[in-house]
Amino acid sequence: MIDLHHHLLFGMDDGPATQRQMEQMLLRASEDGVTVVVATPHYLPGIFPFPAETYALRIRQANEATAAMGLALQVLGGAEMLYTPQAERHLAERRVPTLAGSTKVLVEFQPSVRLRELMQGMETILRGGYLPVLAHVERYGCLMAGRGEAAARLKRELEVTLQMNADTVVHGGRLGQRAAVRALLERGLVDHIASDAHNTDERGCRMGAAYRAVLGKLGLAEAERMFGTRESMAEFLDR
Numbered sequence: 622m623i624d625l626h627h628h629l630l631f632g633m634d635d636g637p638a639t640q641r642q643m644e645q646m647l648l649r650a651s652e653d654g655v656t657v658v659v660a661t662p663h664y665l666p667g668i669f670p671f672p673a674e675t676y677a678l679r680i681r682q683a684n685e686a687t688a689a690m691g692l693a694l695q696v697l698g699g700a701e702m703l704y705t706p707q708a709e710r711h712l713a714e715r716r717v718p719t720l721a722g723s724t725k726v727l728v729e730f731q732p733s734v735r736l737r738e739l740m741q742g743m744e745t746i747l748r749g750g751y752l753p754v755l756a757h758v759e760r761y762g763c764l765m766a767g768r769g770e771a772a773a774r775l776k777r778e779l780e781v782t783l784q785m786n787a788d789t790v791v792h793g794g795r796l797g798q799r800a801a802v803r804a805l806l807e808r809g810l811v812d813h814i815a816s817d818a819h820n821t822d823e824r825g826c827r828m829g830a831a832y833r834a835v836l837g838k839l840g841l842a843e844a845e846r847m848f849g850t851r852e853s854m855a856e857f858l859d860r
């Protein structure tokens with residue numbers, strides 16, 4: 622499996638604080654069946670400076686750690702960018718790490734964002750030459766009303782892909798959004814399932830359990846599409 626949303630780099634954001642904790646997260650991801658993980662620390666344009674040098678060092682340290690631990694796990698670079706008024710400029714200045722150096726940018730909005738604002742943000746990203754991947758689609762009320770109609774409209778009108786957290790797949794989502802979570806999965810509107818792991822506890826990697834749930838309910842082709850085979854994800858990430 623390929624996990625394209627994972628806060629494994631230590632000392633960067635609200636993910637692990639120490640190298641040891643990062644190593645435990647890498648071990649957990651590998652045990653869960655992940656072979657490629659895209660490290661996506663938070664990038665908050667205009668709110669908090671992104672430590673680019675530390676980021677590059679941490680990517681190197683993460684790959685050295687997987688090699689030292691003998692794990693068949695490759696760590697690629699990326700970021701989870703919060704959409705802010707400064708996002709457009711940071712993207713234009715090529716400061717935001719894209720997913721594995723591709724044209725795809727993992728982007729999150731405030732959970733209370735309105736559909737109109739969300740779509741305007743996506744249009745801005747697209748105009749800048751990037752392809753947005755919406756992080757944890759289940760977090761936005763404007764997309765979770767009804768049975769996935771707004772998410773379907775978003776995908777019809779704009780070239781965006783939608784990511785759902787593995788934990789949401791396993792537990793079915795919060796009360797009040799369970800029907801929408803199910804509808805999104807059953808209608809094929811979810812493009813990627815990723816862990817959004819921050820630690821090895823309550824926000825840990827649940828990729829294995831989520832894969833088994835999707836395999837059981839929707840079958841192998843859908844599981845492979847959303848969890849990514851090496852080939853499909855290589856194509857997606859332009860590698």
Ligand SMILES: [Fe+2]
Binds near residue numbers: 701
């Ligand atoms: Fe995240």
